Amino acid sequence: MEAAISSEQHGHAASHGHHESFIRHYIFSTDHKMIAKQFMVTAIIFLFIGGAFALFIRWQLAYPGQPIPVIGQFLPSTWVNDAGAVTAEWYTQLLTMHGSIMIFAVVIPLLVGTFGNFAIPLMIGADDMAFPFLNMVSFWLFPLAGMLMMAGFLVEGGSAAAGWTSYPPLSAVASTGQTLWIVALFFIGFSSILGAVNYITTVLNMRAPGMKLFDMPMTVWAVFITAIIIIIGTPVLASALSMLFMDNFLNTSFFLPENLIVPARDMTRTAGGGQPLLWQHLFWFYSHPAVYIMILPGMGVVSDVLSTFSRKPLYGYKAMVFAIVAIAFLGIIVWGHHMFQSGMNPLLGTTFMVSTMVIAVPSAIKTFNWLGTMWRGKMEFTAPMLNAVAFVSMFVIGGLSGIFMASTPVDVFIHDTYFIVGHIHYVLFGGSLFAIFAGLHYWFPKMSGRMYNERLAKWHFWITFVSFNGTFFPMHILGIGGMMRRIYDPTIYDFLKPFQPMNEFITINAMILGFAQLLLVINFGYSWFRGQKAKRNPWRANTLEWQAPSPPPHGNFDRPLQVYRGPYEYSSPEAVQDYLPQTTSPEELAEQHRHHQKRLEQQQEATVTQD
């Protein structure tokens, strides 16, 4: 019923052929598809910024103290020294901002902002989000926050430099950059919550007639569950940020113990009573689930892509849904595994270890079900499929390396080493980013109305895949060797000296990886305007978005929808073709069969007369 009401509101503009002004259409748009594209473009810009930070970090680690080639001498003296090499101060700012930007301004906006916005209404047959205006606000808070965070580089004292986790007391040493970081994260939290409220309401109320919850595609399920995690976790982060802000400015001491001496600040005595570990609990209560915010939608997208291009029903659909719910639930109660060496009571280490180990179970369910989906399929290796296949394999590596950290005694050694850096990049790059690439290519025809260039997309995939592994796999070895993360110059330590060639190898791969991403932009940029025109359903997929024109107009669908079945009826014996859209009615199906029968007879006649 709600769908009917809102379709009246939006149908109005569309049916009158109402012409929107440029600003209304491209900038302050309330159309979920435009907002999705805005999220996409903004996040990809941030991807390049965050990636550039990583390359500066990598340069320093491979060639400590050597000038950055070409651009080193042009960078401001607060960033590089006279020779043009990265300074230790700038290095800590870079690593902080690399993490913050990539997590909050790239991966979450792409997975949740772009896919959530683009796919949810289209995949459930709604004409827009439940609250289009909130949706617009949710987008605009995000570039604002991103720029605020980045503005730190321009203020005195530089940007935030306490790591993306910003553990106090280090982060409670007030600097303008740190304050900007806190405020920016606050805005991003708001943006997430507004988006999440929208997704939950839209999914619950605006599904097309006939669509039950268990008829929803995995992408919708995944973003829906993710939205619930966001609603639970984000307010906790927001309260932690408020407390940190007050510690910085109002002389409270939520996180500062008594008699703290911080030389960098004229703080020789704090009133005290605070606990640095409190921040870690609050922060990880949000940020551990955030890891799942950054992978669950990816799992959803990959499930859809794998099923479509294997031409097979998703193996164990319900188990897949329950696995997502289980991961979300367990994800919320395991935050303490980031704190095994933090000085928390070791007894808690035991409990958090057991719950963390259990997360491997739903993850295994997902992996095996993906394999089951491919079993006896008829796979087509298009660019989305290649990226989805890579996702599964990389996610397995990321998951397995996670077991090392889950095991408390092993974590004693590898905590805060490059093993963690390797692990998180297998999950967030090998996992999330490959899923993002899969989804971006998969929906590109629907977003732009044109096809991307398949050859270029495959080049992008293969270069990315190879250089990704060359970059992040050796990091596990660095970690096993004991190389601490976040150190500016590993050659200070004797036991790390043998790893210098490996650091150089990683850096070369990282450069290739970084520049390979230009292929994606070139492909998308060119194809968006010059690509071959896309058909309504180029992948012969079942889900509802492919029933809309490419690209869908404001209001999405040009005919009424009725859902008859689940989203994964590929190769169903009921149908003539190897797919069976959710909207095909039994009558249409019968008609198709009659038609098919007639064609077969005609063919037979033709062969008979030929003989």
Next chain:
Amino acid sequence: MLDWLPENVSIFGEGVDHLFSIIYYISIAIFLIVNVIYITFIIRYRRKRKGEKAHYYHGNNLLEFSWTALPFVLFLFLAFYSDGIWEDIKYSSKTPNADVVVEVMGQTYMWHFRYPGSDGLFGRRDQKFISSTNPFGIDPDDPNGKDDYTTINSMMIPVNKTVLVRLSSMDVIHSFFLPNMRVKQDAVPGQWVDVWFNSRKTGEYEIACAELCGSGHYLMRATLDVTSQEEYDTWIDEQYTNVLASLDTAPAETNE
């Protein structure tokens, strides 16, 4: 990959390394199983002709159940096996009696080490006495503290003895990392945490800071000297003589 681990000289390090290798081989096995299946599927189930139908199959509950139950058993086993070692390392009830106690205080960007001196007793310390010249906050009125001595960025311990480290920080969070001892523990201001280890081998090892503590974080390096008991005793005596000498030359500071 296991060869890359730094040499282990600590007693409980063997257990940790053993666990590490168990998880490593389990991971390799799972990775191989999954990827062999995966690559087989990729090669075998390619679409060759257009319009070809795939196998129409929605799943199998028995299979679903078995690949839920198997990992569950496996990971629960790993959790309980790990916990045994974890308890030995971290639970205070399982910590062996210490032969040597050293207090360690992190300060951006150095490590302070404090030894109890000839009487074997640490002087009382209090947060309120902490200052940059008195990092441990030793109470100046406590006679037990008079002979305590501190070192900066260098720690000495006897071989084959249980060493208990009392750890804290005076400013931001640091992390006390001894790669060769398989020891890592955050040093948190306002709180004292005990860690122990026992080195089986003499030699010079490195101590690092593993938690980002500012832009000089990478410079926060100390050395750990593991020596024979005799050498250690000589060193202690030497330190003690120095402390006594300094006490003699500065009698005005004592209010006895």
